[in-house]
Amino acid sequence: DEDAGTVLGYTTDKAAITYRGDAFDLAELLGVYEGKLEDVYHCNIEMPETLVNVIKCKNPRCITSCEQELDHVFCLTDREHKVYRCVYCETKA
Known part of the structure; x- marks a missing residue:
């Protein structure tokens, strides 16, 4: 908004x-x-290569779960299938 x-x-x-x-x-x-x-x-709209603080990693073992000041960063790994993965733990969004 x-x-x-x-x-x-x-x-x-x-x-x-x-x-x-x-x-x-x-x-x-x-x-x-x-x-x-x-x-x-x-x-x-185009799918961006990187998403920062748009979605959160669902992996409870990801460093973003315990380090509050870290940004939630995801990279586009498969444009055709619209797959983003966490840059820290590689969990699929």
């Missing part, structure tokens, strides 16, 4: 970007004006 302003070229009171599906191939931008949903915009 973002405050009032311009997001992806659209002016809104409040913008919420949600992701549909398994991950990152379609984004939905909700345009909210004066507290009321007015517009829904869809756009395709």
Whole structure:
């Protein structure tokens, strides 16, 4: 969610970007004006090579489980199958 302003070229009171599906191939931008949903915009987006603090590692033995100050970093290991893995323990996201 973002405050009032311009997001992806659209002016809104409040913008919420949600992701549909398994991950990152379609984004939905909700345009909210004066507290009321007015517009829904869809756009395709590229899968980033690295995700930082977007998802958390589910492996209880991962160093990110006990080291709170570490960023949760995932690298794209298989673009075709949309697979991200933790850079610390290689657990699949």
